[in-house]
Amino acid sequence: MFADRRGRVVDLVVGDAHTVAMMDHDIRRGTRRLAGVRCIHTHPGDSPYLSDVDLSALRQLHLDCMAVIAAADPHCGSAAYLSPGSDHAIESIGPLSYEKLCAFPWQEMVRRYEKRISSVDTTATGAEQERAFLIGLEDSVAGEERPLEELAQLAEAAGAVVVGQMTQRLERPDRATYLGSGKIRELTLALQVTRADLLIVDEELLPAQQRRLENLTGIRVVDRTALILDIFAGRARTREGKLQVELAQLHYLLPRLTGQGQALSRLGGGIGTRGPGETKLETDRRHLRRRMRDLEGELNHVRHHRERLRHSRQRLDLPLISMVGYTNAGKSTLSNLLVSRFAPFGGTSPAGEDKLFATLDPTTRRIRLLAERDVLLSDTVGFIRKLPHSLVRAFRATLEEIVAADLLLHIVDASHPAAVEQMRTVEAVLAEIGAGEKPILTVLNKIDRLQPGGIDALLRPPDPWVALSAYTGEGVDGLLEKIARLLPDDRVTIDVLIPYDEGKQIHHLYQIGVVRELTHEVEGVRVRADVPKAYVASLPGRQMTVPEKY
Numbered sequence: 317m318f319a320d321r322r323g324r325v326v327d328l329v330v331g332d333a334h335t336v337a338m339m340d341h342d343i344r345r346g347t348r349r350l351a352g353v354r355c356i357h358t359h360p361g362d363s364p365y366l367s368d369v370d371l372s373a374l375r376q377l378h379l380d381c382m383a384v385i386a387a388a389d390p391h392c393g394s395a396a397y398l399s400p401g402s403d404h405a406i407e408s409i410g411p412l413s414y415e416k417l418c419a420f421p422w423q424e425m426v427r428r429y430e431k432r433i434s435s436v437d438t439t440a441t442g443a444e445q446e447r448a449f450l451i452g453l454e455d456s457v458a459g460e461e462r463p464l465e466e467l468a469q470l471a472e473a474a475g476a477v478v479v480g481q482m483t484q485r486l487e488r489p490d491r492a493t494y495l496g497s498g499k500i501r502e503l504t505l506a507l508q509v510t511r512a513d514l515l516i517v518d519e520e521l522l523p524a525q526q527r528r529l530e531n532l533t534g535i536r537v538v539d540r541t542a543l544i545l546d547i548f549a550g551r552a553r554t555r556e557g558k559l560q561v562e563l564a565q566l567h568y569l570l571p572r573l574t575g576q577g578q579a580l581s582r583l584g585g586g587i588g589t590r591g592p593g594e595t596k597l598e599t600d601r602r603h604l605r606r607r608m609r610d611l612e613g614e615l616n617h618v619r620h621h622r623e624r625l626r627h628s629r630q631r632l633d634l635p636l637i638s639m640v641g642y643t644n645a646g647k648s649t650l651s652n653l654l655v656s657r658f659a660p661f662g663g664t665s666p667a668g669e670d671k672l673f674a675t676l677d678p679t680t681r682r683i684r685l686l687a688e689r690d691v692l693l694s695d696t697v698g699f700i701r702k703l704p705h706s707l708v709r710a711f712r713a714t715l716e717e718i719v720a721a722d723l724l725l726h727i728v729d730a731s732h733p734a735a736v737e738q739m740r741t742v743e744a745v746l747a748e749i750g751a752g753e754k755p756i757l758t759v760l761n762k763i764d765r766l767q768p769g770g771i772d773a774l775l776r777p778p779d780p781w782v783a784l785s786a787y788t789g790e791g792v793d794g795l796l797e798k799i800a801r802l803l804p805d806d807r808v809t810i811d812v813l814i815p816y817d818e819g820k821q822i823h824h825l826y827q828i829g830v831v832r833e834l835t836h837e838v839e840g841v842r843v844r845a846d847v848p849k850a851y852v853a854s855l856p857g858r859q860m861t862v863p864e865k866y
């Protein structure tokens with residue numbers, strides 16, 4: 317039964333054990349006020365306790381109050397309301413006798429809630445956003461308190477609003493329906509109550525599981541892999557990035573095509589449908605395969621191009637440092653800080669952002685360490701737990717940057733509750749792409765967020781490591797010192813006379829080394845500079861003296 321604030325009954329709804337339609341007309345919508353309606357109901361089996369479904373309906377419909385009563389003896393019930401004190405919290409009382417329930421100052425709670433909320437600037441959930449409901453298994457992350465938190469962040473990064481979630485403790489997913497059948501009944505009810513239009517599953521599903529879940533729930537089902545691919549598709553900016561994402565999406569799609577009808581029914585916009593684009597319209601497998609071959613061909617081009625770039629960089633003989641790490645660990649923020657402080661010619665770097673997979677395309681910048689040594693620093697795509705295999709494969713060209721580095725900086729968000737697990741994930745991906753044996757300097761970031769007393773003993777990073785905050789800059793000098801120590805210094809100081817008609821050489825010296833002194837003489841320009849040893853060997857027989865350091 318739904319009643320308004322004057323106690324008038326505005327609607328009555330009857331359901332069975334699995335479904336109940338919620339009243340949906342005449343409910344005031346908006347985030348700044350409550351609905352002005354309370355719901356009082358009974359449960360099959362007469363339980364006087366509120367269920368999860370009750371609580372999410374309260375939250376979703378912004379009801380003044382959600383109450384359940386037991387009709388049998390003893391007459392009692394429970395009720396819950398949105399907390400006037402804090403966002404997203406629910407307060408509940410009971411089971412209590414009817415008298416005590418009625419004596420509770422409900423109207424006062426409603427008044428206080430609306431007073432607070434009207435002073436807070438809440439962003440209303442846009443009508444065009446998809447309403448996602450998340451499901452996962454509880455032991456999927458051993459011991460984590462909120463197992464679906466990362467999935468929720470991913471869903472938001474893809475543009476959905478999360479309206480509810482449900483987990484089940486299972487050893488392994490049900491082969492047919494992912495969750496157990498009892499849980500699925502509970503799920504369909506919760507989906508109705510929250511009016512979800514998208515179900516997101518925290519794991520890669522078998523094609524048959526996905527179809528069955530769609531049939532059972534009646535809404536679109538997207539798995540973790542499709543969700544990540546979708547975010548990548550939305551973020552890719554460069555041609556290379558777009559090619560790689562499309563290839564990964566097609567790899568994912570191919571085994572999931574059961575025929576034209578199925579492919580077409582997936583169209584219609586939204587998460588998991590963004591992506592390979594028009595090609596999907598005419599998908600038949602043959603067509604898909606041809607497109608994949610084309611993409612692979614184009615990516616090979618890209619790869620060769622990158623290789624050439626790498627060679628020309630190697631001619632500069634600057635050591636390459638690649639930053640790797642879990643998504644959102646702070647790679648871009650640190651890169652930004654280093655570039656703004658230490659770029660020899662000034663420079664900018666893309667800003668870090670508090671969203672997953674903010675960076676997709678690698679960017680490489682030059683920075684100058686202590687003792688005036690220049691290195692190249694490259695910021696790359698972040699890793700994540702259960703990184704789709706198709707992505708790792710498709711992003712080979714990007715990941716090769718990592719493999720080619722002289723030193724890896726592994727950035728870890730030391731303030732994250734799952735920091736240890738994230739570290740392991742990154743190490744596993746590095747091994748998978750063939751970078752497991754590279755020299756690695758572990759950087760525990762975000763120490764400004766840690767309680768005094770510090771770094772979680774469990775973190776125990778492998779040596780060598782440093783701790784810093786890319787935010788405040790604390791510890792960054794220590795990082796530079798460590799880097800300098802880890803990169804073998806193979807530079808020498810040269811003294812060379814460059815004829816006036818070979819001005820280009822001087823420019824080249826600036827590129828590859830640090831010029832200490834320039835004097836104009838009769839035959840040319842005398843330059844004293846620190847340069848890589850390899851450069852000396854490649855010099856044409858020109859009058860040159862190399863000070864004793866060589």
Ligand SMILES: Nc1nc2c(ncn2[C@@H]2O[C@H](COP(=O)(O)OP(=O)(O)OP(=O)(O)O)[C@@H](O)[C@H]2O)c(=O)[nH]1
Pocket residue numbers: 641642643644645646647648649650667668669670671672673674675676696697698699761762763764765784785786787788
């Ligand atoms: N408090 C604090 N926040 C930080 C620090 N470093 C980064 N952040 C924040 O963490 C968030 C993620 O930073 P990014 O630099 O975008 O992380 P990323 O590793 O590049 O992430 P992806 O590109 O998504 O892989 C941003 O909101 C940063 O402001 C730090 O030292 N302290």
Ligand SMILES: [Mg+2]
Pocket residue numbers: 647648649668669674675696
């Ligand atoms: Mg980044």
